[in-house]
Amino acid sequence: MSLMGTNNIFDIDDDKLKEECGVFGIFAHDEAASLTALGLHALQHRGQEATGIVSFDGDDFHAHRAAKMVASAFGDPRVMRTLTGDIAIGHNRYSTSGDTTPRNIQPLYADLSFGGFAMAHNGNLTNANTLRRALVQKGALFQSTSDTEVIIHLMALAAEKNPFDKMVSALKKIEGAYSLVACAKGFLIGARDPHGVRPLVLGRLEHEGGVSHVLTSESCALDIVGATLVREVEPGEVVVIDNKGVHSHRPFDKKPPKFCIFEYIYFARPDSLMEGNSVYQIRKNIGAELAREAPCAQADLVVPVPDSGVPAAIGYAAEAGIPFDLGIIRSHYVGRTFIQPSEATRNLGVKMKHNANQALIEGKKVVLVDDSIVRGTTSKKIVEMVRAAGATEVHMRISSPPTSHSCFYGIDTPSKEGLMAHRMDVDEICAHIGADSLSYISVDGLYRAVGEAKRNMDEPQYCDACFTGDYAVARLDHENASTNDKVTDLREGQN
Ligand code: SF4
Numbered sequence: 495m496s497l498m499g500t501n502n503i504f505d506i507d508d509d510k511l512k513e514e515c516g517v518f519g520i521f522a523h524d525e526a527a528s529l530t531a532l533g534l535h536a537l538q539h540r541g542q543e544a545t546g547i548v549s550f551d552g553d554d555f556h557a558h559r560a561a562k563m564v565a566s567a568f569g570d571p572r573v574m575r576t577l578t579g580d581i582a583i584g585h586n587r588y589s590t591s592g593d594t595t596p597r598n599i600q601p602l603y604a605d606l607s608f609g610g611f612a613m614a615h616n617g618n619l620t621n622a623n624t625l626r627r628a629l630v631q632k633g634a635l636f637q638s639t640s641d642t643e644v645i646i647h648l649m650a651l652a653a654e655k656n657p658f659d660k661m662v663s664a665l666k667k668i669e670g671a672y673s674l675v676a677c678a679k680g681f682l683i684g685a686r687d688p689h690g691v692r693p694l695v696l697g698r699l700e701h702e703g704g705v706s707h708v709l710t711s712e713s714c715a716l717d718i719v720g721a722t723l724v725r726e727v728e729p730g731e732v733v734v735i736d737n738k739g740v741h742s743h744r745p746f747d748k749k750p751p752k753f754c755i756f757e758y759i760y761f762a763r764p765d766s767l768m769e770g771n772s773v774y775q776i777r778k779n780i781g782a783e784l785a786r787e788a789p790c791a792q793a794d795l796v797v798p799v800p801d802s803g804v805p806a807a808i809g810y811a812a813e814a815g816i817p818f819d820l821g822i823i824r825s826h827y828v829g830r831t832f833i834q835p836s837e838a839t840r841n842l843g844v845k846m847k848h849n850a851n852q853a854l855i856e857g858k859k860v861v862l863v864d865d866s867i868v869r870g871t872t873s874k875k876i877v878e879m880v881r882a883a884g885a886t887e888v889h890m891r892i893s894s895p896p897t898s899h900s901c902f903y904g905i906d907t908p909s910k911e912g913l914m915a916h917r918m919d920v921d922e923i924c925a926h927i928g929a930d931s932l933s934y935i936s937v938d939g940l941y942r943a944v945g946e947a948k949r950n951m952d953e954p955q956y957c958d959a960c961f962t963g964d965y966a967v968a969r970l971d972h973e974n975a976s977t978n979d980k981v982t983d984l985r986e987g988q989n
Contacts, residue, residue, distance in 0.1 A: 514617070514904040514906075515587050516541055516711045517616050517709070518537065518584045518675070518708070518710040519582070519583040519675035519677060519684065522580055527579070528577075531564060531584070533715040536715040536763075537711055537712060537715050538586060540712075541585075541588035544586075545587065546560070546587075546601055547584040549578060550581040551580070552580075556577050556579065557612070558577060559599040559601075561596070582677075583612055583614050583682070585600035585601050597639075600640070602638065608679075609678060611677075612678075613675070614675050615642040616692045617670060617672040618641065619645075620671075620969050622641035634647045644668065658683070662743070662745045670968065671692050671903035672692065673685070673687070675694075675710075680736055683733065684733040686730065686731055690730070691967060693712060693757060694710070695711070695716065696708070697709075697722060697724055698724050699722075707740055708721045709735070712763060712768075726769065729749070730747075750953055750966070753768075753769065755956035755957060756901075756905065758773060758776045760865045760866060764805055774805050778805050778806065779943035779944075781806035781811075782812065783943045784810055784939065785811075786939075788935075789814060790814070790861045792887070793816050793859045794817070795817055795854070796811035797822055797861065799865075800820070800823070801824060821850065821860060821880065822850055823850075823851050825847055860885045860888050862888060862929075866893075866894045867915065867927070868897055869913070878928060891933055893935055894961065895940060896915030896961065898910070898961065898963065900913070900960065903967060914926070940961075944956070
Protein backbone atom coordinates (compact mmCIF):
# COMPACT_ATOMS: atom_id res chain seq x y z
CA MET A 495 0.00 0.00 0.00
CA SER A 496 1.72 3.14 -1.11
CA LEU A 497 1.06 6.47 0.47
CA MET A 498 0.29 9.13 -2.06
CA GLY A 499 1.30 12.60 -1.05
CA THR A 500 1.50 13.76 2.52
CA ASN A 501 -2.11 13.30 3.61
CA ASN A 502 -1.98 9.53 3.92
CA ILE A 503 -4.09 9.10 0.83
CA PHE A 504 -3.54 5.64 -0.46
CA ASP A 505 -4.22 4.05 -3.79
CA ILE A 506 -6.59 1.12 -3.27
CA ASP A 507 -5.64 -0.36 -6.65
CA ASP A 508 -1.90 0.17 -6.45
CA ASP A 509 -1.21 -3.45 -7.44
CA LYS A 510 -2.92 -3.07 -10.81
CA LEU A 511 -1.69 -1.51 -13.99
CA LYS A 512 -3.85 1.53 -14.37
CA GLU A 513 -6.22 1.81 -17.27
CA GLU A 514 -5.28 4.29 -19.90
CA CYS A 515 -7.87 6.67 -21.27
CA GLY A 516 -11.11 6.49 -23.19
CA VAL A 517 -12.30 8.61 -26.11
CA PHE A 518 -15.69 9.12 -27.73
CA GLY A 519 -16.85 11.28 -30.62
CA ILE A 520 -20.14 11.64 -32.47
CA PHE A 521 -21.12 13.49 -35.66
CA ALA A 522 -24.56 14.71 -36.70
CA HIS A 523 -26.78 14.17 -33.69
CA ASP A 524 -28.88 16.85 -31.98
CA GLU A 525 -28.00 15.39 -28.61
CA ALA A 526 -24.32 14.90 -29.38
CA ALA A 527 -23.06 15.94 -25.94
CA SER A 528 -25.58 13.81 -24.03
CA LEU A 529 -24.66 10.75 -26.05
CA THR A 530 -20.99 11.53 -25.53
CA ALA A 531 -21.57 11.65 -21.75
CA LEU A 532 -23.27 8.25 -21.96
CA GLY A 533 -20.41 6.85 -24.02
CA LEU A 534 -17.87 8.19 -21.55
CA HIS A 535 -19.85 6.58 -18.75
CA ALA A 536 -19.46 3.21 -20.47
CA LEU A 537 -15.73 3.94 -20.73
CA GLN A 538 -15.33 4.95 -17.10
CA HIS A 539 -13.06 1.95 -16.48
CA ARG A 540 -10.48 3.49 -18.85
CA GLY A 541 -9.99 6.61 -16.77
CA GLN A 542 -11.53 7.79 -13.54
CA GLU A 543 -9.74 10.94 -12.53
CA ALA A 544 -11.02 13.49 -15.00
CA THR A 545 -13.38 13.81 -17.88
CA GLY A 546 -14.37 16.38 -20.47
CA ILE A 547 -16.60 17.09 -23.45
CA VAL A 548 -16.24 19.67 -26.22
CA SER A 549 -19.23 20.26 -28.50
CA PHE A 550 -19.69 22.37 -31.64
CA ASP A 551 -22.96 24.02 -32.65
CA GLY A 552 -22.00 25.21 -36.11
CA ASP A 553 -20.68 28.55 -34.87
CA ASP A 554 -19.14 28.08 -31.46
CA PHE A 555 -17.37 25.44 -29.42
CA HIS A 556 -18.52 24.69 -25.88
CA ALA A 557 -16.53 22.79 -23.27
CA HIS A 558 -16.90 21.32 -19.83
CA ARG A 559 -14.06 19.54 -18.07
CA ALA A 560 -13.83 18.35 -14.49
CA ALA A 561 -11.60 16.24 -12.27
CA LYS A 562 -14.55 13.99 -11.49
CA MET A 563 -16.18 10.77 -12.54
CA VAL A 564 -18.45 11.06 -15.58
CA ALA A 565 -21.74 10.80 -13.65
CA SER A 566 -20.90 13.69 -11.38
CA ALA A 567 -19.23 15.82 -14.07
CA PHE A 568 -22.20 15.57 -16.45
CA GLY A 569 -25.06 14.70 -14.12
CA ASP A 570 -26.21 18.31 -13.85
CA PRO A 571 -28.71 19.28 -16.59
CA ARG A 572 -27.47 22.86 -16.43
CA VAL A 573 -24.03 21.67 -17.55
CA MET A 574 -25.47 19.59 -20.36
CA ARG A 575 -27.58 22.51 -21.59
CA THR A 576 -24.39 24.48 -22.24
CA LEU A 577 -22.96 21.74 -24.47
CA THR A 578 -25.03 22.48 -27.54
CA GLY A 579 -24.44 21.32 -31.08
CA ASP A 580 -24.52 18.20 -33.21
CA ILE A 581 -20.82 17.34 -33.01
CA ALA A 582 -19.12 16.40 -29.73
CA ILE A 583 -16.00 14.63 -28.54
CA GLY A 584 -15.15 13.47 -25.03
CA HIS A 585 -12.35 11.98 -22.99
CA ASN A 586 -11.83 10.09 -19.74
CA ARG A 587 -8.43 10.57 -18.24
CA TYR A 588 -6.33 8.56 -15.89
CA SER A 589 -3.29 10.17 -14.31
CA THR A 590 -1.02 8.63 -11.75
CA SER A 591 -0.21 11.01 -8.96
CA GLY A 592 -3.59 12.34 -7.95
CA ASP A 593 -2.67 15.82 -9.10
CA THR A 594 -4.74 16.01 -12.24
CA THR A 595 -4.53 19.68 -13.08
CA PRO A 596 -7.35 21.36 -14.98
CA ARG A 597 -5.02 22.32 -17.81
CA ASN A 598 -4.35 18.65 -18.58
CA ILE A 599 -7.99 17.59 -18.75
CA GLN A 600 -9.03 16.74 -22.28
CA PRO A 601 -10.35 17.32 -24.88
CA LEU A 602 -7.79 20.04 -25.57
CA TYR A 603 -8.97 22.99 -27.63
CA ALA A 604 -7.11 25.52 -29.76
CA ASP A 605 -7.89 28.25 -32.27
CA LEU A 606 -5.88 27.38 -35.35
CA SER A 607 -5.62 29.21 -38.68
CA PHE A 608 -8.69 27.39 -40.04
CA GLY A 609 -10.75 27.93 -36.88
CA GLY A 610 -11.47 26.03 -33.67
CA PHE A 611 -10.11 22.53 -33.17
CA ALA A 612 -10.59 20.06 -30.30
CA MET A 613 -8.79 16.78 -29.74
CA ALA A 614 -8.89 13.83 -27.32
CA HIS A 615 -6.10 11.25 -27.16
CA ASN A 616 -5.63 7.76 -25.78
CA GLY A 617 -2.00 6.63 -25.77
CA ASN A 618 1.47 7.95 -25.18
CA LEU A 619 3.75 9.65 -27.67
CA THR A 620 7.28 8.39 -27.25
CA ASN A 621 9.01 11.36 -28.90
CA ALA A 622 6.86 14.03 -27.25
CA ASN A 623 9.70 15.52 -25.19
CA THR A 624 12.02 15.91 -28.16
CA LEU A 625 9.27 17.53 -30.22
CA ARG A 626 8.19 19.70 -27.32
CA ARG A 627 11.70 21.06 -26.79
CA ALA A 628 11.99 21.89 -30.50
CA LEU A 629 8.57 23.57 -30.50
CA VAL A 630 9.38 25.64 -27.43
CA GLN A 631 12.58 26.82 -29.10
CA LYS A 632 10.45 27.98 -32.02
CA GLY A 633 8.31 29.99 -29.62
CA ALA A 634 5.41 27.62 -28.90
CA LEU A 635 3.65 28.46 -25.64
CA PHE A 636 2.44 25.22 -24.07
CA GLN A 637 -0.61 25.39 -21.83
CA SER A 638 -0.40 21.86 -20.46
CA THR A 639 2.08 19.06 -19.81
CA SER A 640 0.07 16.66 -21.97
CA ASP A 641 1.80 15.15 -24.98
CA THR A 642 -1.43 15.67 -26.92
CA GLU A 643 -0.69 19.37 -27.03
CA VAL A 644 2.43 18.60 -29.06
CA ILE A 645 0.15 17.45 -31.89
CA ILE A 646 -1.82 20.69 -31.76
CA HIS A 647 1.35 22.84 -31.88
CA LEU A 648 2.65 20.78 -34.80
CA MET A 649 -0.65 21.41 -36.58
CA ALA A 650 -0.42 25.13 -35.84
CA LEU A 651 2.99 25.32 -37.50
CA ALA A 652 2.18 23.06 -40.45
CA ALA A 653 2.29 24.83 -43.84
CA GLU A 654 -0.74 22.93 -45.10
CA LYS A 655 -4.00 24.87 -45.25
CA ASN A 656 -6.88 22.53 -44.46
CA PRO A 657 -7.43 20.81 -41.10
CA PHE A 658 -7.04 17.26 -42.42
CA ASP A 659 -3.71 17.98 -44.14
CA LYS A 660 -2.44 19.84 -41.08
CA MET A 661 -3.36 16.94 -38.85
CA VAL A 662 -1.70 14.35 -41.10
CA SER A 663 1.41 16.52 -41.28
CA ALA A 664 1.53 16.57 -37.47
CA LEU A 665 0.83 12.86 -37.11
CA LYS A 666 3.70 12.03 -39.48
CA LYS A 667 6.08 13.65 -36.99
CA ILE A 668 4.95 11.80 -33.88
CA GLU A 669 5.91 8.33 -32.65
CA GLY A 670 4.28 6.01 -30.18
CA ALA A 671 0.71 5.08 -29.46
CA TYR A 672 -2.35 7.13 -30.26
CA SER A 673 -6.01 6.67 -30.87
CA LEU A 674 -7.44 10.14 -31.42
CA VAL A 675 -10.78 11.75 -31.94
CA ALA A 676 -10.89 15.38 -33.04
CA CYS A 677 -13.45 17.82 -34.35
CA ALA A 678 -13.55 21.09 -36.21
CA LYS A 679 -16.21 22.94 -38.17
CA GLY A 680 -18.07 20.39 -40.29
CA PHE A 681 -16.26 17.20 -39.43
CA LEU A 682 -15.14 14.59 -36.94
CA ILE A 683 -11.76 12.85 -37.34
CA GLY A 684 -10.48 9.61 -35.88
CA ALA A 685 -6.89 8.43 -36.20
CA ARG A 686 -5.03 5.37 -35.04
CA ASP A 687 -1.24 5.06 -34.99
CA PRO A 688 0.38 2.88 -37.66
CA HIS A 689 0.89 -0.01 -35.21
CA GLY A 690 -2.67 0.25 -33.84
CA VAL A 691 -1.50 -0.09 -30.24
CA ARG A 692 -4.61 1.36 -28.65
CA PRO A 693 -8.16 0.52 -29.78
CA LEU A 694 -10.55 2.69 -31.78
CA VAL A 695 -13.84 1.61 -33.35
CA LEU A 696 -16.35 3.11 -35.77
CA GLY A 697 -20.07 2.83 -35.05
CA ARG A 698 -23.31 3.87 -36.74
CA LEU A 699 -26.44 5.13 -35.07
CA GLU A 700 -29.73 5.28 -36.95
CA HIS A 701 -32.39 7.55 -35.46
CA GLU A 702 -35.36 9.67 -36.42
CA GLY A 703 -33.13 12.52 -37.50
CA GLY A 704 -31.01 10.35 -39.81
CA VAL A 705 -27.71 8.57 -39.35
CA SER A 706 -24.93 9.55 -36.98
CA HIS A 707 -21.43 8.11 -36.83
CA VAL A 708 -19.47 7.42 -33.67
CA LEU A 709 -15.77 6.92 -33.00
CA THR A 710 -14.82 5.45 -29.64
CA SER A 711 -12.33 3.31 -27.75
CA GLU A 712 -14.53 0.27 -27.17
CA SER A 713 -17.69 -1.24 -28.57
CA CYS A 714 -19.35 -1.17 -25.12
CA ALA A 715 -19.65 2.61 -25.60
CA LEU A 716 -21.55 2.02 -28.83
CA ASP A 717 -23.95 -0.33 -27.07
CA ILE A 718 -24.94 2.25 -24.47
CA VAL A 719 -25.99 4.81 -27.10
CA GLY A 720 -27.75 2.24 -29.29
CA ALA A 721 -25.16 2.36 -32.07
CA THR A 722 -23.96 -0.67 -33.99
CA LEU A 723 -20.33 -1.59 -34.48
CA VAL A 724 -19.32 -0.99 -38.11
CA ARG A 725 -15.65 -1.91 -37.81
CA GLU A 726 -12.37 -1.09 -36.14
CA VAL A 727 -10.44 1.91 -37.35
CA GLU A 728 -7.44 0.16 -38.89
CA PRO A 729 -3.89 0.73 -37.69
CA GLY A 730 -2.54 3.74 -39.57
CA GLU A 731 -6.00 4.81 -40.77
CA VAL A 732 -7.39 8.32 -40.53
CA VAL A 733 -11.19 8.47 -40.77
CA VAL A 734 -12.93 11.71 -41.66
CA ILE A 735 -16.67 11.94 -41.04
CA ASP A 736 -18.60 14.80 -42.62
CA ASN A 737 -22.03 15.44 -44.14
CA LYS A 738 -21.13 13.25 -47.11
CA GLY A 739 -20.30 10.22 -44.98
CA VAL A 740 -17.21 8.36 -43.80
CA HIS A 741 -13.95 8.79 -45.70
CA SER A 742 -10.97 6.55 -45.06
CA HIS A 743 -7.38 7.71 -45.58
CA ARG A 744 -4.09 5.83 -45.13
CA PRO A 745 -1.44 8.49 -45.15
CA PHE A 746 1.31 6.55 -43.34
CA ASP A 747 3.75 3.84 -44.37
CA LYS A 748 2.35 0.46 -43.41
CA LYS A 749 3.80 -1.02 -40.23
CA PRO A 750 3.24 -4.36 -38.51
CA PRO A 751 0.20 -4.30 -36.20
CA LYS A 752 1.01 -4.22 -32.49
CA PHE A 753 -2.30 -4.12 -30.70
CA CYS A 754 -1.87 -4.12 -26.91
CA ILE A 755 -2.43 -7.71 -25.81
CA PHE A 756 -3.09 -6.48 -22.25
CA GLU A 757 -6.42 -5.07 -23.48
CA TYR A 758 -7.59 -8.68 -23.64
CA ILE A 759 -6.25 -9.53 -20.19
CA TYR A 760 -7.43 -6.57 -18.16
CA PHE A 761 -7.96 -3.10 -19.64
CA ALA A 762 -10.97 -3.55 -21.88
CA ARG A 763 -14.47 -4.17 -20.59
CA PRO A 764 -15.35 -7.85 -20.98
CA ASP A 765 -18.53 -7.01 -22.93
CA SER A 766 -16.49 -5.25 -25.63
CA LEU A 767 -15.47 -6.76 -28.95
CA MET A 768 -11.89 -6.25 -30.04
CA GLU A 769 -10.53 -7.37 -33.41
CA GLY A 770 -13.87 -9.18 -33.80
CA ASN A 771 -13.25 -11.17 -30.60
CA SER A 772 -15.32 -11.17 -27.43
CA VAL A 773 -13.00 -9.92 -24.69
CA TYR A 774 -14.95 -12.04 -22.20
CA GLN A 775 -14.43 -15.20 -24.26
CA ILE A 776 -10.71 -14.50 -24.67
CA ARG A 777 -10.41 -14.16 -20.88
CA LYS A 778 -12.14 -17.51 -20.46
CA ASN A 779 -9.77 -18.98 -23.06
CA ILE A 780 -6.81 -17.66 -21.07
CA GLY A 781 -8.19 -19.35 -17.93
CA ALA A 782 -8.58 -22.65 -19.80
CA GLU A 783 -5.01 -22.41 -21.14
CA LEU A 784 -3.82 -21.69 -17.61
CA ALA A 785 -5.64 -24.77 -16.30
CA ARG A 786 -3.89 -26.91 -18.92
CA GLU A 787 -0.49 -25.34 -18.26
CA ALA A 788 -0.73 -25.18 -14.48
CA PRO A 789 -3.28 -27.66 -13.13
CA CYS A 790 -4.04 -28.00 -9.44
CA ALA A 791 -5.77 -31.34 -9.15
CA GLN A 792 -6.05 -31.32 -5.37
CA ALA A 793 -8.01 -28.03 -5.21
CA ASP A 794 -11.60 -27.96 -3.93
CA LEU A 795 -12.54 -24.59 -5.32
CA VAL A 796 -11.57 -22.03 -8.00
CA VAL A 797 -12.00 -18.50 -6.65
CA PRO A 798 -11.57 -15.33 -8.73
CA VAL A 799 -10.09 -12.13 -7.39
CA PRO A 800 -13.05 -9.98 -8.50
CA ASP A 801 -13.91 -8.42 -10.78
CA SER A 802 -11.10 -8.70 -13.26
CA GLY A 803 -10.18 -12.30 -12.41
CA VAL A 804 -13.73 -13.64 -12.92
CA PRO A 805 -13.81 -14.69 -16.61
CA ALA A 806 -10.36 -16.37 -16.42
CA ALA A 807 -11.42 -18.20 -13.24
CA ILE A 808 -14.58 -19.45 -14.99
CA GLY A 809 -12.42 -20.73 -17.85
CA TYR A 810 -9.94 -22.33 -15.45
CA ALA A 811 -12.66 -24.06 -13.40
CA ALA A 812 -14.48 -25.40 -16.47
CA GLU A 813 -11.29 -26.78 -17.99
CA ALA A 814 -10.05 -28.25 -14.69
CA GLY A 815 -13.43 -29.65 -13.65
CA ILE A 816 -13.16 -27.92 -10.27
CA PRO A 817 -16.15 -25.99 -8.82
CA PHE A 818 -16.10 -22.21 -9.33
CA ASP A 819 -17.37 -20.06 -6.49
CA LEU A 820 -17.18 -16.52 -5.16
CA GLY A 821 -14.81 -17.00 -2.26
CA ILE A 822 -13.93 -13.30 -2.30
CA ILE A 823 -16.61 -10.62 -2.35
CA ARG A 824 -15.89 -7.23 -3.84
CA SER A 825 -17.35 -3.97 -2.63
CA HIS A 826 -18.63 -1.87 -5.52
CA TYR A 827 -18.75 1.29 -3.45
CA VAL A 828 -15.04 1.82 -3.08
CA GLY A 829 -13.29 4.54 -5.06
CA ARG A 830 -9.77 4.66 -6.33
CA THR A 831 -8.21 6.28 -3.29
CA PHE A 832 -9.02 6.71 0.36
CA ILE A 833 -7.68 8.44 3.43
CA GLN A 834 -5.70 6.08 5.61
CA PRO A 835 -6.67 6.84 9.23
CA SER A 836 -3.58 5.29 10.80
CA GLU A 837 -0.67 3.00 10.14
CA ALA A 838 -2.41 0.37 12.23
CA THR A 839 -4.99 -0.02 9.47
CA ARG A 840 -2.44 -0.93 6.85
CA ASN A 841 -4.59 -3.73 5.44
CA LEU A 842 -7.52 -1.40 5.08
CA GLY A 843 -7.03 -0.88 1.35
CA VAL A 844 -7.45 -4.47 0.35
CA LYS A 845 -10.22 -5.07 2.92
CA MET A 846 -12.19 -2.08 1.66
CA LYS A 847 -12.30 -3.60 -1.79
CA HIS A 848 -12.23 -7.34 -1.10
CA ASN A 849 -13.38 -9.56 1.74
CA ALA A 850 -13.05 -13.34 2.07
CA ASN A 851 -16.28 -15.31 2.05
CA GLN A 852 -15.33 -17.34 5.13
CA ALA A 853 -18.36 -19.64 5.13
CA LEU A 854 -17.37 -20.85 1.68
CA ILE A 855 -13.60 -21.21 1.85
CA GLU A 856 -13.00 -22.41 5.41
CA GLY A 857 -11.24 -25.79 5.30
CA LYS A 858 -10.87 -25.70 1.48
CA LYS A 859 -7.90 -25.94 -0.85
CA VAL A 860 -8.34 -22.89 -3.03
CA VAL A 861 -7.08 -21.86 -6.48
CA LEU A 862 -7.10 -18.06 -6.61
CA VAL A 863 -7.21 -16.58 -10.13
CA ASP A 864 -6.15 -12.99 -10.75
CA ASP A 865 -5.19 -11.13 -13.92
CA SER A 866 -1.79 -9.75 -12.93
CA ILE A 867 0.71 -9.04 -10.18
CA VAL A 868 2.34 -5.65 -10.54
CA ARG A 869 3.96 -4.60 -7.26
CA GLY A 870 2.84 -7.69 -5.33
CA THR A 871 1.34 -5.72 -2.47
CA THR A 872 -2.30 -6.67 -2.97
CA SER A 873 -1.61 -10.31 -3.88
CA LYS A 874 0.20 -10.83 -0.58
CA LYS A 875 -2.68 -9.36 1.38
CA ILE A 876 -5.29 -11.34 -0.50
CA VAL A 877 -3.44 -14.60 0.13
CA GLU A 878 -3.17 -13.65 3.83
CA MET A 879 -6.88 -12.82 3.92
CA VAL A 880 -7.92 -16.12 2.33
CA ARG A 881 -5.70 -18.08 4.73
CA ALA A 882 -7.07 -16.13 7.69
CA ALA A 883 -10.57 -17.14 6.55
CA GLY A 884 -9.58 -20.78 6.93
CA ALA A 885 -8.34 -21.95 3.52
CA THR A 886 -5.96 -24.86 4.05
CA GLU A 887 -4.04 -24.29 0.79
CA VAL A 888 -3.86 -21.23 -1.48
CA HIS A 889 -2.63 -21.71 -5.05
CA MET A 890 -2.32 -18.54 -7.10
CA ARG A 891 -2.85 -18.60 -10.88
CA ILE A 892 -2.27 -15.46 -12.94
CA SER A 893 -3.89 -14.90 -16.34
CA SER A 894 -0.99 -12.82 -17.69
CA PRO A 895 2.70 -13.64 -18.04
CA PRO A 896 4.90 -11.95 -15.39
CA THR A 897 4.75 -8.16 -15.81
CA SER A 898 8.47 -7.46 -15.86
CA HIS A 899 8.83 -4.34 -18.02
CA SER A 900 7.28 -0.88 -18.08
CA CYS A 901 4.78 0.24 -20.68
CA PHE A 902 5.58 3.34 -22.74
CA TYR A 903 2.39 3.35 -24.77
CA GLY A 904 -0.26 4.80 -22.51
CA ILE A 905 -0.53 2.43 -19.55
CA ASP A 906 0.65 3.59 -16.16
CA THR A 907 3.26 1.13 -14.96
CA PRO A 908 5.85 1.58 -12.25
CA SER A 909 9.46 1.84 -13.40
CA LYS A 910 11.00 -1.57 -14.03
CA GLU A 911 12.47 -1.64 -10.54
CA GLY A 912 9.00 -1.31 -9.02
CA LEU A 913 7.70 -4.38 -10.83
CA MET A 914 7.91 -7.47 -8.67
CA ALA A 915 8.50 -9.76 -11.66
CA HIS A 916 11.50 -7.67 -12.68
CA ARG A 917 13.22 -8.20 -9.34
CA MET A 918 12.14 -11.76 -8.52
CA ASP A 919 11.60 -15.07 -10.26
CA VAL A 920 8.32 -16.97 -9.90
CA ASP A 921 9.48 -19.01 -6.88
CA GLU A 922 10.60 -15.86 -5.08
CA ILE A 923 7.31 -14.12 -5.82
CA CYS A 924 5.41 -17.18 -4.59
CA ALA A 925 7.36 -17.09 -1.32
CA HIS A 926 6.84 -13.33 -1.02
CA ILE A 927 3.07 -13.45 -1.42
CA GLY A 928 2.87 -16.54 0.80
CA ALA A 929 1.06 -18.84 -1.65
CA ASP A 930 1.46 -22.63 -1.72
CA SER A 931 2.08 -22.44 -5.45
CA LEU A 932 2.12 -19.74 -8.12
CA SER A 933 1.89 -20.03 -11.90
CA TYR A 934 1.47 -17.48 -14.66
CA ILE A 935 0.16 -18.19 -18.14
CA SER A 936 3.04 -18.54 -20.62
CA VAL A 937 3.46 -16.02 -23.42
CA ASP A 938 2.63 -18.73 -25.99
CA GLY A 939 -0.38 -19.79 -23.90
CA LEU A 940 -1.62 -16.20 -24.02
CA TYR A 941 -1.16 -16.12 -27.80
CA ARG A 942 -3.07 -19.40 -28.12
CA ALA A 943 -5.91 -17.90 -26.09
CA VAL A 944 -6.22 -14.99 -28.54
CA GLY A 945 -6.31 -17.40 -31.48
CA GLU A 946 -2.69 -17.57 -32.62
CA ALA A 947 -0.74 -20.84 -32.80
CA LYS A 948 2.10 -19.19 -30.89
CA ARG A 949 4.05 -15.97 -30.64
CA ASN A 950 5.94 -15.16 -33.83
CA MET A 951 9.41 -14.52 -32.42
CA ASP A 952 10.57 -12.58 -35.51
CA GLU A 953 7.53 -10.31 -35.69
CA PRO A 954 5.20 -10.68 -32.70
CA GLN A 955 1.56 -10.32 -33.68
CA TYR A 956 0.80 -8.07 -30.67
CA CYS A 957 2.55 -5.62 -28.40
CA ASP A 958 3.57 -7.75 -25.42
CA ALA A 959 6.51 -5.61 -24.30
CA CYS A 960 5.54 -5.48 -20.62
CA PHE A 961 5.99 -9.27 -20.53
CA THR A 962 8.87 -9.71 -22.97
CA GLY A 963 10.77 -6.41 -23.03
CA ASP A 964 10.43 -6.54 -26.82
CA TYR A 965 9.59 -2.92 -27.57
CA ALA A 966 8.67 -3.12 -31.24
CA VAL A 967 7.19 0.39 -31.21
CA ALA A 968 9.77 3.18 -30.95
CA ARG A 969 10.66 4.25 -27.40
CA LEU A 970 12.85 7.22 -28.38
CA ASP A 971 12.74 9.73 -25.51
CA HIS A 972 12.20 7.01 -22.97
CA GLU A 973 15.10 4.90 -24.21
CA ASN A 974 17.64 7.48 -23.13
CA ALA A 975 15.84 8.92 -20.13
CA SER A 976 16.79 8.08 -16.56
CA THR A 977 14.33 6.01 -14.58
CA ASN A 978 12.98 9.06 -12.80
CA ASP A 979 12.63 10.94 -16.04
CA LYS A 980 10.75 8.02 -17.50
CA VAL A 981 8.29 7.94 -14.65
CA THR A 982 7.83 11.69 -14.80
CA ASP A 983 7.47 11.61 -18.56
CA LEU A 984 4.93 8.84 -18.37
CA ARG A 985 2.94 10.57 -15.71
CA GLU A 986 2.97 13.90 -17.42
CA GLY A 987 2.19 12.42 -20.78
CA GLN A 988 -0.41 9.94 -19.63
CA ASN A 989 -3.55 10.23 -21.66
FE1 SF4 B 1 -0.02 -3.12 -23.69
FE2 SF4 B 1 2.08 -4.02 -22.29
FE3 SF4 B 1 2.38 -3.16 -24.83
FE4 SF4 B 1 1.86 -1.44 -22.87
S1 SF4 B 1 3.73 -2.69 -23.09
S2 SF4 B 1 0.91 -1.47 -24.90
S3 SF4 B 1 0.46 -2.63 -21.54
S4 SF4 B 1 1.18 -4.95 -24.10
